[in-house]
Amino acid sequence: MRGPNIQNGETAATVGTLATPALLLDTDRLDRNLARLSSRMAARGVVLRPHMKTAKSIDVARRAYRSEPGPITVSTLAEAEYFARHGVRDMTYAVGLAPHAAERAMRLRKAGIDLKVLLDSPEQATMLGTAGRAAGVTPSAFIEIDCDGHRGGLTATDPKLIAVAAALGEAGVKLAGILTHAGESYSLCTPQALIAAAENERAVAVAAAEMLRAAGHECPVVSVGSTPTAHFAEDLTGITEMRAGVYMFFDLVMHGVGVCTTDDIAISVLATVIGTKPEKGWILVDAGWMALSRDRGTAAQRIDQGYGLVCDPCGKIYPDLIVAQASQEHGILAIRSGAAHALPDLSIGAKVRILPNHACATASQHELYNVVSAGSDTIEAQWPRMRGW
Amino acid sequence: MRGPNIQNGETAATVGTLATPALLLDTDRLDRNLARLSSRMAARGVVLRPHMKTAKSIDVARRAYRSEPGPITVSTLAEAEYFARHGVRDMTYAVGLAPHAAERAMRLRKAGIDLKVLLDSPEQATMLGTAGRAAGVTPSAFIEIDCDGHRGGLTATDPKLIAVAAALGEAGVKLAGILTHAGESYSLCTPQALIAAAENERAVAVAAAEMLRAAGHECPVVSVGSTPTAHFAEDLTGITEMRAGVYMFFDLVMHGVGVCTTDDIAISVLATVIGTKPEKGWILVDAGWMALSRDRGTAAQRIDQGYGLVCDPCGKIYPDLIVAQASQEHGILAIRSGAAHALPDLSIGAKVRILPNHACATASQHELYNVVSAGSDTIEAQWPRMRGW
Numbered sequence: 001m002r003g004p005n006i007q008n009g010e011t012a013a014t015v016g017t018l019a020t021p022a023l024l025l026d027t028d029r030l031d032r033n034l035a036r037l038s039s040r041m042a043a044r045g046v047v048l049r050p051h052m053k054t055a056k057s058i059d060v061a062r063r064a065y066r067s068e069p070g071p072i073t074v075s076t077l078a079e080a081e082y083f084a085r086h087g088v089r090d091m092t093y094a095v096g097l098a099p100h101a102a103e104r105a106m107r108l109r110k111a112g113i114d115l116k117v118l119l120d121s122p123e124q125a126t127m128l129g130t131a132g133r134a135a136g137v138t139p140s141a142f143i144e145i146d147c148d149g150h151r152g153g154l155t156a157t158d159p160k161l162i163a164v165a166a167a168l169g170e171a172g173v174k175l176a177g178i179l180t181h182a183g184e185s186y187s188l189c190t191p192q193a194l195i196a197a198a199e200n201e202r203a204v205a206v207a208a209a210e211m212l213r214a215a216g217h218e219c220p221v222v223s224v225g226s227t228p229t230a231h232f233a234e235d236l237t238g239i240t241e242m243r244a245g246v247y248m249f250f251d252l253v254m255h256g257v258g259v260c261t262t263d264d265i266a267i268s269v270l271a272t273v274i275g276t277k278p279e280k281g282w283i284l285v286d287a288g289w290m291a292l293s294r295d296r297g298t299a300a301q302r303i304d305q306g307y308g309l310v311c312d313p314c315g316k317i318y319p320d321l322i323v324a325q326a327s328q329e330h331g332i333l334a335i336r337s338g339a340a341h342a343l344p345d346l347s348i349g350a351k352v353r354i355l356p357n358h359a360c361a362t363a364s365q366h367e368l369y370n371v372v373s374a375g376s377d378t379i380e381a382q383w384p385r386m387r388g389w
Numbered sequence: 390m391r392g393p394n395i396q397n398g399e400t401a402a403t404v405g406t407l408a409t410p411a412l413l414l415d416t417d418r419l420d421r422n423l424a425r426l427s428s429r430m431a432a433r434g435v436v437l438r439p440h441m442k443t444a445k446s447i448d449v450a451r452r453a454y455r456s457e458p459g460p461i462t463v464s465t466l467a468e469a470e471y472f473a474r475h476g477v478r479d480m481t482y483a484v485g486l487a488p489h490a491a492e493r494a495m496r497l498r499k500a501g502i503d504l505k506v507l508l509d510s511p512e513q514a515t516m517l518g519t520a521g522r523a524a525g526v527t528p529s530a531f532i533e534i535d536c537d538g539h540r541g542g543l544t545a546t547d548p549k550l551i552a553v554a555a556a557l558g559e560a561g562v563k564l565a566g567i568l569t570h571a572g573e574s575y576s577l578c579t580p581q582a583l584i585a586a587a588e589n590e591r592a593v594a595v596a597a598a599e600m601l602r603a604a605g606h607e608c609p610v611v612s613v614g615s616t617p618t619a620h621f622a623e624d625l626t627g628i629t630e631m632r633a634g635v636y637m638f639f640d641l642v643m644h645g646v647g648v649c650t651t652d653d654i655a656i657s658v659l660a661t662v663i664g665t666k667p668e669k670g671w672i673l674v675d676a677g678w679m680a681l682s683r684d685r686g687t688a689a690q691r692i693d694q695g696y697g698l699v700c701d702p703c704g705k706i707y708p709d710l711i712v713a714q715a716s717q718e719h720g721i722l723a724i725r726s727g728a729a730h731a732l733p734d735l736s737i738g739a740k741v742r743i744l745p746n747h748a749c750a751t752a753s754q755h756e757l758y759n760v761v762s763a764g765s766d767t768i769e770a771q772w773p774r775m776r777g778w
Contacts, residue, residue: 019489019490020487076718096719097663098661099737099738100661104408120664152663273487274484276510286490327540330541332540348487349488361678364679367777387756388756389409
């Protein structure tokens with residue numbers, strides 16, 4: 001954890017004096033979100049392997065693991081290298097393997113990192129075996145299973161599943177298990193549908209594992225996960241591992257799905273009022289899409305939150321005040337279309353906090369987290385984020 | 390200019406061997422785009438003040454100015470500080486001024502940088518005067534004019550315009566001139582409409598300047614600009630300065646507006662095939678929204694390009710092949726809905742280049758430009774980008 005280290009040699013240790021736009025992280029909310037899912041998984045005897053693609057921060061990872069570093073999921077090999085430098089040893093790189101990535105992953109494995117990779121074709125298995133032999137290590141790979149048609153992977157009934165497992169064996173690669181992700185759950189919004197999506201994810205994963213076992217392959221890990229299904233799964237029989245990332249911070253999309261309240265959203269973008277257009281019902285702030293991201297994930301939900309929902313500097317929501325438009329460094333605040341609330345009286349220099357549509361996308365626009373606690377104005381630390389590939 | 394400096398101590402000096410996703414910049418196209426607008430403005434006797442918010446790179450700025458550094462526009466004070474460190478002296482910060490920004494801008498002015506700021510209210514004028522006196526410098530400010538209702542600024546007939554100019558005088562701030570931006574031109578798509586938008590931008594700017602001059606204020610600079618209007622303006626009488634940024638790189642949105650061809654687009658994202666789903670008509674690549682941005686600017690245009698238009702590694706477009714869907718690190722390539730072309734035969738490990746919807750947004754997802762020339766596979770240099778606020 002670093003202490004505040006404000007640009008230009010200045011000290012700006014409070015929310016009120018921070019240069020804007022700036023990303024805030026409320027550690028009380030973070031801790032509550034982390035505890036919620038880890039206790040849910042502990043109660044079910046399922047290993048939680050947090051996906052660090054959202055936070056991309058060793059300080060956040062340390063918050064998830066109060067003692068020794070535990071297992072994590074990563075979305076890039078740069079993440080794997082970053083977390084390895086900071087002492088994490090057990091990682092799964094959950095993006096389908098490219099040839100150059102295989103070589104780079106094997107270098108990490110050679111350095112003693114238990115990095116597992118993901119694939120869904122015999123060609124990738126052969127390629128990984130070659131990379132492993134070149135590095136002098138035994139690779140370990142998950143076979144990607146497609147549980148809901150949203151992206152890559154093999155269906156649980158695809159005969160190619162056995163062919164991939166066989167190719168792994170021939171290539172000298174250890175079969176770590178199967179891995180699936182219920183990405184379609186992001187588009188749901190009722191508990192019934194989320195429970196059904198979680199059960200489908202479980203059932204497909206277990207069926208794939210059973211198909212492999214019936215063909216004589218060991219399938220030690222049965223890994224599932226998405227933030228919505230992780231929180232709504234009622235039965236995890238046959239599942240050994242859960243992956244989720246955005247649950248640490250939550251966001252307006254997850255609020256729309258019904259997984260969290262707005263009070264659970266742990267990150268926000270601090271912005272300053274730089275103009276007013278009362279005749280148009282507009283307040284201009286210095287946070288545009290560069291600070292908020294272009295993510296409009298709530299546009300397809302029942303409540304469209306524009307580019308974000310606006311709060312006062314303490315985090316209290318202004319009813320129906322959203323970032324209605326965004327250009328690169330400008331946001332236009334306006335009352336949601338059809339709502340009756342009056343525009344709050346905010347003059348130039350006033351600060352607001354903006355809750356993001358999509359925590360992964362908004363956080364990625366920033367270099368660091370300004371760490372705050374509920375009810376306090378003090379910036380307690382600045383936690384750097386890693387980026388790149 | 391830096392030479393290639395690939396991660397992990399490796400040398401990867403060609404497009405074929407570069408780790409993906411990676412941002413490519415074609416300097417032949419860049420040079421052609423730079424020359425096109427600079428010769429257009431030179432022919433009209435109008436100063437070109439390139440907006441560096443798109444490129445955020447001193448190496449690109451140096452390409453725009455082959456001899457001494459010339460005038461530039463910036464979108465953040467971090468940009469101003471970065472370019473000042475690299476020898477640029479004449480800058481306009483074209484975002485409405487916040488109190489903390491005024492103090493920071495005056496520190497640059499104290500350091501000898503001719504940094505002009507932007508405002509549209511007497512309160513900002515007073516605040517800027519205070520910051521100037523505290524720093525012991527005379528600030529210089531533009532009054533922002535609203536020419537098309539898209540964001541901040543005063544209309545040319547608003548009596549507040551004179552009040553702001555008077556407040557600047559009282560606060561001891563030099564009136565640099567007026568500045569406007571025809572942001573609504575981005576939503577147009579015919580030459581007639583673009584010519585009309587440019588003429589409106591010109592006419593409003595000149596009217597505002599004349600209103601100030603009639604009230605006894607000097608208004609030396611009359612600054613307009615947007616990439617579409619800069620290229621379509623037929624008459625620039627009364628205009629002294631043109632600002633534009635995305636013209637350096639161009640993108641699919643600008644192609645949809647009708648300002649460039651796809652052959653002019655100077656940046657692309659190099660990606661690798663990581664999976665295929667022929668039964669769905671899908672090819673999966675390792676460039677998702679983290680590499681492409683969430684910008685969907687072409688969604689509102691006549692041709693929706695998804696998250697980008699796909700080319701072979703040499704830059705030749707695959708007809709109607711777009712990034713149809715994107716998650717954080719996955720892109721799904723598919724033939725545009727309704728088009729008859731067959732999916733190209735791309736297997737795992739194959740490379741593609743993706744032309745971006747919005748150059749400003751896509752480039753901002755990357756730490757550096759991999760510099761290439763037309764017809765060559767060699768990475769000639771890596772140019773870093775700055776970021777943050």
